[in-house]
Amino acid sequence: MLIWLxxxxxxxxxxxxxxxxxxxxxxxxxxxxALLAPALVTGLGLWLWAEVSEGARVLVPLPWFPTLGxxxxxxxxxxxxxxxxxxGLIGLGVVQYARHYFGLSxxxxxxxxxxxxxxxxxxxxxxxxxxxxxxFWELTTVTSALLIGFExxxxxxxxxxxxxxxxxxxxxxxxxxxxxxxALLAGSxxxxxxxxxxxxxxxxxxxxxxxxxxxxxxxxxxAQFPFTEWLPGxxxxxxxxxxxxxxxxxxxxxxxxxGRLFPIFSQSPLWEPLLISVGMATFLIAGxxxxxSFDLKQILAYSTAxxxxxxxxxxxxxxxxxxxxxxxxxxxxxxxKSALFLLVGWLEKATxxxxxxxxxxxxxxxxxxxxALLFAIGAAALAGAPLLLSxxxxxxFFQSLLTENLFPYxxxxxxxxxxxxSALAVTAALKLVVGTFFGPKEPSEKREFIKGHIPRxxxxxxxxxxxxxxxxxxxxxxxLSTFLAPGTQWSRGPAFWHEVNIDLLMGLSSYTxxxxxxxxxxxxxxxxxxxxxxQTPEKIANLALGFSSWLGQKVQAGGHPRFLSVLxxxxxxxxxxxxxxxxxxxxxxxxxxxxxxxxxxPALAIAAAALSILFVPGRIxxxxxxxxxxxxxxxxxxxxRAPDLALTQILVETVSLVLFLxxxxxxxxxxxxxxxxxxxxxxxxxxxxxxxxxAFLAWQSGIITAPQPDGAxxxxxxxxxARGQNVVNVLLVDFRAADTLGEITxxxxxxxxxxxxxRAGRLFFGKKGAPK
Amino acid sequence: MRSLLLQRISDGVLPITALFAVYLLLYGHNxxxxxxxxxxVTASALILQAITYGPRRVRENLAPVFRPVxxxxxxxALLAGLxxxxxxxxxxTHYHTEVALFGAAQLSLSTALLFDLGVYLVVVGATATAxxxxxEEPE
Numbered sequence: 078m079l080i081w082l083x084x085x086x087x088x089x090x091x092x093x094x095x096x097x098x099x100x101x102x103x104x105x106x107x108x109x110x111a112l113l114a115p116a117l118v119t120g121l122g123l124w125l126w127a128e129v130s131e132g133a134r135v136l137v138p139l140p141w142f143p144t145l146g147x148x149x150x151x152x153x154x155x156x157x158x159x160x161x162x163x164x165g166l167i168g169l170g171v172v173q174y175a176r177h178y179f180g181l182s183x184x185x186x187x188x189x190x191x192x193x194x195x196x197x198x199x200x201x202x203x204x205x206x207x208x209x210x211x212x213f214w215e216l217t218t219v220t221s222a223l224l225i226g227f228e229x230x231x232x233x234x235x236x237x238x239x240x241x242x243x244x245x246x247x248x249x250x251x252x253x254x255x256x257x258x259x260a261l262l263a264g265s266x267x268x269x270x271x272x273x274x275x276x277x278x279x280x281x282x283x284x285x286x287x288x289x290x291x292x293x294x295x296x297x298x299x300a301q302f303p304f305t306e307w308l309p310g311x312x313x314x315x316x317x318x319x320x321x322x323x324x325x326x327x328x329x330x331x332x333x334x335x336g337r338l339f340p341i342f343s344q345s346p347l348w349e350p351l352l353i354s355v356g357m358a359t360f361l362i363a364g365x366x367x368x369x370s371f372d373l374k375q376i377l378a379y380s381t382a383x384x385x386x387x388x389x390x391x392x393x394x395x396x397x398x399x400x401x402x403x404x405x406x407x408x409x410x411x412x413x414k415s416a417l418f419l420l421v422g423w424l425e426k427a428t429x430x431x432x433x434x435x436x437x438x439x440x441x442x443x444x445x446x447x448x449a450l451l452f453a454i455g456a457a458a459l460a461g462a463p464l465l466l467s468x469x470x471x472x473x474f475f476q477s478l479l480t481e482n483l484f485p486y487x488x489x490x491x492x493x494x495x496x497x498x499s500a501l502a503v504t505a506a507l508k509l510v511v512g513t514f515f516g517p518k519e520p521s522e523k524r525e526f527i528k529g530h531i532p533r534x535x536x537x538x539x540x541x542x543x544x545x546x547x548x549x550x551x552x553x554x555x556x557l558s559t560f561l562a563p564g565t566q567w568s569r570g571p572a573f574w575h576e577v578n579i580d581l582l583m584g585l586s587s588y589t590x591x592x593x594x595x596x597x598x599x600x601x602x603x604x605x606x607x608x609x610x611x612q613t614p615e616k617i618a619n620l621a622l623g624f625s626s627w628l629g630q631k632v633q634a635g636g637h638p639r640f641l642s643v644l645x646x647x648x649x650x651x652x653x654x655x656x657x658x659x660x661x662x663x664x665x666x667x668x669x670x671x672x673x674x675x676x677x678x679p680a681l682a683i684a685a686a687a688l689s690i691l692f693v694p695g696r697i698x699x700x701x702x703x704x705x706x707x708x709x710x711x712x713x714x715x716x717x718r719a720p721d722l723a724l725t726q727i728l729v730e731t732v733s734l735v736l737f738l739x740x741x742x743x744x745x746x747x748x749x750x751x752x753x754x755x756x757x758x759x760x761x762x763x764x765x766x767x768x769x770x771x772a773f774l775a776w777q778s779g780i781i782t783a784p785q786p787d788g789a790x791x792x793x794x795x796x797x798x799a800r801g802q803n804v805v806n807v808l809l810v811d812f813r814a815a816d817t818l819g820e821i822t823x824x825x826x827x828x829x830x831x832x833x834x835x836r837a838g839r840l841f842f843g844k845k846g847a848p849k
Numbered sequence: 850m851r852s853l854l855l856q857r858i859s860d861g862v863l864p865i866t867a868l869f870a871v872y873l874l875l876y877g878h879n880x881x882x883x884x885x886x887x888x889x890v891t892a893s894a895l896i897l898q899a900i901t902y903g904p905r906r907v908r909e910n911l912a913p914v915f916r917p918v919x920x921x922x923x924x925x926a927l928l929a930g931l932x933x934x935x936x937x938x939x940x941x942t943h944y945h946t947e948v949a950l951f952g953a954a955q956l957s958l959s960t961a962l963l964f965d966l967g968v969y970l971v972v973v974g975a976t977a978t979a980x981x982x983x984x985e986e987p988e
Binding site: 079080083139140141142143144149720721724725728729731732735736739740743800801802803805806807809810811814815817818821822824825827828831832835836 | 877878879880881882883884885886889890892893896899900904919920922923926927930933934935937938939940941943945957959961964965967968971972974975976978979980982983984985
């Protein structure tokens with residue numbers, strides 16, 4: 078199983094690399110290669126679905142760092158594999174659409190990003206370890222931000238990407254904090270273990286903090302109130318990206334996480350009020366924003382946030398009755414909303430605009446009857462109209478909120494709110510169809526500027542995505558018994574036959590109210606305008622950016638004496654705080670360790686060389702003195718019989734000496750020291766204090782002998798377990814290999830950073846070091 | 850400034866250093882050495898070339914070969930580490946095996962060597978990158 082899951086998650090990343098490689102033959106080749114990834118995902122997903130569709134669960138334990146209690150376990154279950162299918166099937170459609178949408182301007186990097194996103198999304202839905210889930214969660218944040226800002230020459234794209242990144246990665250950090258807290262409370266970060274320990278966990282009051290943090294991650298990802306605004310800002314991304322990431326999959330990651338947390342936290346006192354209030358607030362507020370917007374993609378973005386709010390609220394209500402039908406809600410929305418997004422992309426090609434203020438005046442019905450028909454089906458699904466799958470989904474939601482409730486009249490209140498919010502969706506749907514296609518006058522010939530060159534796939538893909546709506550609405554048998562409750566037979570007729578009950582009443586009143594609202598909007602449309610979006614996410618983003626630029630100024634302005642002071646003093650403070658918090662005794666041993674009188678010679682040489690740095694003029698002499706004190710250490714290591722360290726020290730000193738000399742050629746001649754005398758004294762004192770503390774620490778670690786030194790154990794195990802005679806090397810590549818892996822990663826990042834900064838600095842500062 | 854003497858010495862030293870680096874890498878598990886040290890030895894040979902022939906030689910002839918190497922190195926180290934989880938052991942578990950060569954000689958192979966090779970490549974790649982970037986002519 079593990080090998081198949083590795084193929085499933087790694088496959089899209091592999092094809093992303095291939096798509097980049099084949100881009101040299103033209104972007105079309107990248108597009109063709111990109112089709113393979115979702116095909117593979119769909120194939121494997123269908124096979125897995127057959128195994129788990131009845132509710133079975135397969136855990137794939139994957140040990141990672143067992144000494145730290147960290148695993149990278151995977152799991153295969155209904156909820157996860159359903160998302161795999163969603164990602165694969167819609168991905169297949171979106172890649173095919175994108176190939177024809179971009180045509181000759183296909184770019185390899187675009188498909189590579191899209192496929193990397195696909196792989197990250199699969200990682201989220203197949204993870205059992207919350208830690209692994211978090212890693213992939215952040216990967217989707219990064220790939221999403223890069224795709225939003227893909228056309229980075231445009232200011233709006235950059236702004237949208239930064240906003241989306243700051244809001245969702247801020248939420249990601251909350252998620253990390255929440256999972257660390259959860260792991261501390263429950264002793265595990267694996268979902269399957271947490272489910273088993275749920276009742277013990279809920280007995281601890283501190284679990285609410287973990288829950289709130291985890292939900293903050295979910296709410297930001299799914300653009301819930303008050304973080305909604307990043308989603309409309311993300312609409313600067315290309316239409317296939319909006320359809321795939323920002324309606325069908327990535328924004329559903331929040332819902333997915335809540336679905337995963339449901340078995341653990343649903344009985345928590347905070348679960349119901351938090352999810353219902355945030356979900357219903359988003360359902361209403363984002364719904365009303367959708368009604369007021371004029372940009373078709375903005376309308377769809379707001380209505381996406383609104384529908385996700387509905388799903389969150391559904392999970393809140395489900396705490397009492399149990400969740401059933403959540404797959405129907407998610408599948409329904411993902412299918413019709415991505416189809417609508419893709420149709421808007423088509424509309425933009427056909428009419429040259431997606432601005433409702435222009436489209437309201439024009440009558441596109443006759444010119445584009447097929448597009449109009451598909452638009453009508455999609456919009457009807459948005460409104461939850463009869464004869465469509467969406468109708469059942471809406472009923473499912475109404476039923477969930479009609480169960481026993483928190484307080485008296487709560488049912489009445491939430492029922493009313495739900496009707497109003499559904500009416501807002503009906504209005505948005507009417508805007509999409511009537512507003513777009515049924516204007517008063519025929520569009521002028523000049524407006525159809527690229528008519529005739531629109532590839533058919535731009536309509537075929539949305540049509541295929543809308544097909545399940547019709548099938549599920551008219552003949553719901555197989556489709557619904559699969560989605561709703563596994564193993565049961567769904568025996569109801571088409572989605573209009575209905576007994577007279579409260580659901581019907583709510584549905585009818587929402588249609589009526591939606592019609593009224595649409596009429597009102599037509600009257601007021603130009604007077605109210607689009608309204609100004611509420612600014613919370615933008616404020617968060619500005620606050621974060623402002624803080625980082627303030628910190629950068631404070632720490633770095635004033636040359637590297639200040640920068641180094643801040644660095645050293647913070648390290649010192651952290652050290653002391655750590656010692657204070659862990660109450661570790663600071664030993665004061667002044668005895669000397671095993672003595673080697675010969676060691677006095679290199680020691681004196683090191684000290685003399687270090688001191689002379691203060692008095693020799695010019696950079697190069699100072700550098701040489703610094704290197705001399707470094708080479709002095711080599712003698713030390715040799716005296717204490719540490720050949721590996723001595724060898725490394727010689728080589729590091731040599732290489733860094735040459736690198737420094739190379740860098741010096743780029744630096745302006747050293748000038749007079751402009752610092753005032755008190756400042757010099759202050760810097761001197763800081764340097765002295767830091768030096769003394771470090772020397773003290775080194776001294777202590779040298780003379781304190783632990784009762785059972787680590788070295789002895791390593792010496793004993795090196796030969797027998799790791800088959801090595803050289804303990805230093807065995808430590809590096811085996812016993813402490815994770816440290817080494819971290820270090821070489823840092824080395825790679827440093828090399829990349831040096832290249833990027835050096836080149837960018839030249840581009841930005843020009844030749845003479847003055848900003849261009 | 851070019852010195853013929855230095856060029857001859859540097860050219861003679863280059864293959865010796867390369868061989869020495871291989872020796873350090875292969876014997877690191879049992880004698881002083883290892884990927885990190887071997888990488889630095891190779892890097893210092895590159896630097897010697899840069900000093901004798903001018904930085905252009907490194908930038909144009911050697912850096913394009915050595916620069917992409919750090920990505921390969923990191924991937925190799927990661928893959929060596931991932932062999933653990935795929936066999937049901939924790940990440941970064943190493944496996945050893947003895948291969949009999951020509952009857953008597955024993956060749957001991959280990960994923961730790963693969964990991965060390967990754968470390969070696971990263972160190973060489975990172976240093977070559979730094980040398981080639983910093984050796985651009987100041988403008």
